[in-house]
Structure formats: structure tokens, C-alpha cells
Amino acid sequence: MKSKADYVIIGGGISGCSIAYNLAMQGAKNIVVIDKSYMTSGATGRCGAGVRQQWGTKMNCLLAKKSVEFFENAKEILQYEGDIEFKQEGYLIIASNENEAEQFKKNVALQNDLGIPSKVLTKEEALEIVPHLNPEQVHSATFCHTDGHLNPFTMTDAYYHAAKRLGVEFNFYTEVLDIETKAGKITAVSTDKGKIKTNVVVNAAGGWSKEIGALAGVELPVYSRNHEILVTEPVEKMQGPMVISFSHNIYCQQTPHGAFIMGRGDKDEPKSHTMRSTWQFLDKMSSTVCKLLPKIGELRVIRQWGGLYNMSPDHQPIIGGTKDLEGFYMACGFSGHGFMLAPMTGLLLSELILGKTPSMPMENLSLERFEGQDLDEIETSVV
Amino acid sequence: MDPKNVIICRCSDVTLEDLLELFKEGYSTFEELKRIKRVGMGPCQANTCGKMVQWEIAKYFNKPLEEVPFHNMRPFTMGVKLKSIKEQADEE
Numbered sequence: 001m002k003s004k005a006d007y008v009i010i011g012g013g014i015s016g017c018s019i020a021y022n023l024a025m026q027g028a029k030n031i032v033v034i035d036k037s038y039m040t041s042g043a044t045g046r047c048g049a050g051v052r053q054q055w056g057t058k059m060n061c062l063l064a065k066k067s068v069e070f071f072e073n074a075k076e077i078l079q080y081e082g083d084i085e086f087k088q089e090g091y092l093i094i095a096s097n098e099n100e101a102e103q104f105k106k107n108v109a110l111q112n113d114l115g116i117p118s119k120v121l122t123k124e125e126a127l128e129i130v131p132h133l134n135p136e137q138v139h140s141a142t143f144c145h146t147d148g149h150l151n152p153f154t155m156t157d158a159y160y161h162a163a164k165r166l167g168v169e170f171n172f173y174t175e176v177l178d179i180e181t182k183a184g185k186i187t188a189v190s191t192d193k194g195k196i197k198t199n200v201v202v203n204a205a206g207g208w209s210k211e212i213g214a215l216a217g218v219e220l221p222v223y224s225r226n227h228e229i230l231v232t233e234p235v236e237k238m239q240g241p242m243v244i245s246f247s248h249n250i251y252c253q254q255t256p257h258g259a260f261i262m263g264r265g266d267k268d269e270p271k272s273h274t275m276r277s278t279w280q281f282l283d284k285m286s287s288t289v290c291k292l293l294p295k296i297g298e299l300r301v302i303r304q305w306g307g308l309y310n311m312s313p314d315h316q317p318i319i320g321g322t323k324d325l326e327g328f329y330m331a332c333g334f335s336g337h338g339f340m341l342a343p344m345t346g347l348l349l350s351e352l353i354l355g356k357t358p359s360m361p362m363e364n365l366s367l368e369r370f371e372g373q374d375l376d377e378i379e380t381s382v383v
Numbered sequence: 384m385d386p387k388n389v390i391i392c393r394c395s396d397v398t399l400e401d402l403l404e405l406f407k408e409g410y411s412t413f414e415e416l417k418r419i420k421r422v423g424m425g426p427c428q429a430n431t432c433g434k435m436v437q438w439e440i441a442k443y444f445n446k447p448l449e450e451v452p453f454h455n456m457r458p459f460t461m462g463v464k465l466k467s468i469k470e471q472a473d474e475e
């Protein structure tokens with residue numbers, strides 16, 4: 001491990017790997033990535049593997065749209081030999097009632113204004129795309145055909161290999177113990193494998209970003225909570241798009257490999273770092289999927305797990321620096337959607353760190369947006 | 384025997400040759416192998432291949448078997464239909 005670095009990135013998930021790659025691509029040298037476990041061991045490797053642009057706030061829409069444009073060419077750009085399994089067969093978002101349908105119409109208008117090709121569908125049109133939907137549970141829907149599936153492991157692996165070729169050093173199974181500062185500036189990061197002198201630290205620690213912030217004396221308005229998910233045995237292709245319903249509290253997609261992945265949120269889940277699997281989740285998940293997509297009830301569950309959503313007050317990420325500590329940057333608070341936004345996370349933060357003009361305005365991503373004021377926009381399209 | 388003819392994981396169709404290639408690239412833990420190649424992530428949940436993967440890691444990296452961590456085992460032990468779980472939950 002280097003004893004001196006220009007940039008130390010904490011977190012070997014997709015955000016950390018994308019930030020490392022983007023810094024290196026723009027000519028930065030002496031970049032070190034640290035993770036306390038293996039690559040994608042946190043939220044990246046535990047996510048639902050979905051990529052969508054159908055959001056309810058302008059910021060999330062723009063980040064997602066530009067990220068999808070990157071994913072479409074990622075294999076070539078990153079010169080990755082493996083398969084990132086990007087399947088663009090859409091996200092079908094089900095409206096269960098008139099209220100939801102009204103909100104979704106507004107969302108689609110916003111998305112269309114920003115160039116996202118989503119559209120409102122009637123119940124009949126939705127059933128044509130996913131025939132095994134229970135018609136009684138569908139009022140109408142929205143659909144965006146360029147949304148889809150992406151493999152979190154191989155996509156991160158692609159960033160990792162590209163960053164490594166550009167000289168980035170990765171240290172897995174290495175835990176950060178302290179971030180040393182002097183007179184409002186960062187001086188070093190100490191780990192269980194030794195100390196690295198540096199003036200720049202990037203906090204991309206996902207579920208543990210609040211704790212990493214605390215090590216540097218920076219208080220972050222984020223918290224983590226468990227979010228459970230399961231996967232079935234692989235079967236022949238029977239569903240193209242991801243099906244989501246906010247009112248039923250479910251997302252469910254078939255991966256290109258054939259397995260179905262599905263998850264739900266629990267609003268009563270306490271703040272914590274537990275990643276437990278529970279029978280309560282299984283009962284509710286089974287019941288929901290049998291109601292909305294009855295045919296899928298015939299499939300066998302083979303595995304379940306939990307992962308951490310790192311929640312921010314407005315359910316939109318915090319990407320930027322802080323006036324309280326020079327050289328401290330963060331990409332956290334993704335509220336369950338860090339995987340699909342990673343290309344823009346890496347691009348914007350690296351531009352900011354290197355003193356360039358960011359590719360899009362970042363005020364609404366700043367830590368300062370939470371100071372005192374009422375929040376402009378809160379993302380409600382979250383499972 | 385040719386490593387490409389030795390099947391390690393029947394569920395995800397992973398051969399010994401696949402594992403050796405990943406070792407060469409630097410992936411050295413069961414957790415990493417699982418995520419890149421799906422070894423041990425099929426319906427049997429590594430109940431068939433788990434020990435073999437552990438053994439091959441030990442052999443390649445010249446470590447005692449007891450120093451090679453087994454993969455993190457998660458529920459379920461065997462597949463159960465979603466419908467059966469729902470029906471059982473309804474009865475309770």
C-alpha cells in the first residue's frame with residue numbers, strides 16, 4: 001500500500017470505482033481506493049440491479065438519463081472483456097389508483113421535457129407488455145423502454161479494471177480507522193494496514209458514509225437502514241421489463257440470466273447497519289408478488305439477503321465537498337439508487353475535485369442544500 | 384484431466400478452467416468468485432460445489448484449507464415456491 005497519495009477514496013463499491021476511474025481518466029495520479037471488505041461487498045452488490053430514468057425530480061432524472069447513456073457504451077468505453085448484462089427492456093411502473101396515475105402523468109411530463117422517452121400507458125397496453133400482471137391490480141402505468149437491468153458485479157468490475165489500467169491502487173480488506181486533520185485540512189488516512197498521507201479524501205462508503213464523515217469531524221445528514229431482497233431459481237424468459245409499484249411496495253425483474261429478483265421497502269425499518277434476512281420480509285414479499293404477478297408465485301426462492309439504503313433528507317444524493325473541511329468530498333445519501341447513477345457520480349465529483357466546471361450544475365447535490373431551508377423537491381418515487 | 388472438462392459448479396456451469404483464470408486475474412476469495420462467475424449461486428446454493436471451490440482456492444494460493452473462508456451462507460437451504468410461503472403465511 002502507498003504511504004502517500006494525492007487522492008484517497010474510501011469505498012470499493014460502484015461509486016468509489018467510478019470516481020477513481022473518472023479522476024484517473026482526467027489525468028489525476030496517485031489515486032488509492034480502500035475498502036474494508038471485497039469489491040461490491042456493500043450496497044452495490046446487494047442492490048436490485050435495475051437502471052431507471054423515470055424519476056419525480058429533475059435532478060434524479062438528469063443524473064439517470066446521462067448515466068444510461070454511459071451504460072449503453074460502457075463495455076467499449078471501459079474496454080471490458082466480460083459481460084455487463086445491460087438489458088434495456090424497460091421499467092413498467094404500475095399505478096394502482098387515480099391519485100397515483102395523476103402523479104405519474106406529471107412525472108412523465110417532466111421526464112419528456114428532459115428528453116427521457118417515457119410514456120403513459122393504459123391498463124390494456126401495460127398488460128400487453130407484461131401479460132402475467134393481475135389486471136385487477138392495475139389502473140394504468142408508465143413505461144420507459146430504455147430503462148432496464150445491469151449486472152452490479154461486472155459493471156463495477158469493468159470500472160475496477162479500467163481504473164487499474166490507469167494506475168489506480170486498490171486495497172481491499174483494509175479498514176479505515178481515522179482521518180487526520182490539521183487546521184481545517186486533511187493530512188492523512190490511517191488504516192489497519194498502515195497510514196497514507198493525503199490532502200484529499202473521498203467518502204464513498206455507502207452505508208457507512210456517516211461514520212466515515214464522523215472520523216473527519218464532518219456531520220452528514222444521512223442514515224442507513226436495511227432493505228431486503230430475494231432471488232428465485234433461473235427460468236426461461238417470461239418478463240421483459242422491471243415491474244414496480246409504489247403502492248404495492250414491490251420491484252420485480254427477471255435478469256438476463258433467468259432469475260427473478262424482487263424487493264420491497266419497510267417504512268418501519270429502524271435506522272441501523274443490520275443486513276439481516278427476516279421471515280417477515282419473505283411473508284410480505286410472497287404475498288405481494290402473488291397478488292400482482294400471480295404466475296411468479298410458482299417459482300422457487302433460492303436466496304434472500306439484506307443491504308443498506310443510505311438515506312438523505314430529500315432522497316437525492318449528496319455529491320460534493322464541504323466548506324468545513326478542505327479536501328473532504330463525498331458521494332453518499334443515494335437513498336437506494338447509487339448503483340444506477342454511478343457514471344454521473346464519478347464524472348461530476350472528479351470534475352469538482354480537479355477544479356473543472358462540472359458537466360451539470362451541482363448546487364442541488366450539495367451538502368449545503370439542507371441548511372435551514374425547506375427542501376425544494378423531495379423524491380417520492382422510491383420503493 | 385483437462386481443467387476445461389472439470390465441472391465445479393453444476394448449477395451455474397463453471398469449470399475448473401474458469402476458476403483458474405479468475406485466480407490468475409487476482410480474485411482470491413470465494414465471495415469474489417461468486418460475484419464474477421456465479422459459482423455457488425444456483426439452486427443448490429453451493430451445497431455441491433462449495434467445498435471444491437474452497438479446496439481449489441487453498442491449492443492455488445498454497446494456503447491451509449482452514450485458512451480459506453467458506454462463502455457467506457444465506458437462506459434458503461433449498462428452494463421453496465413463493466406461493467407456498469404465501470399460503471403458509473395466510474394460515475398463520
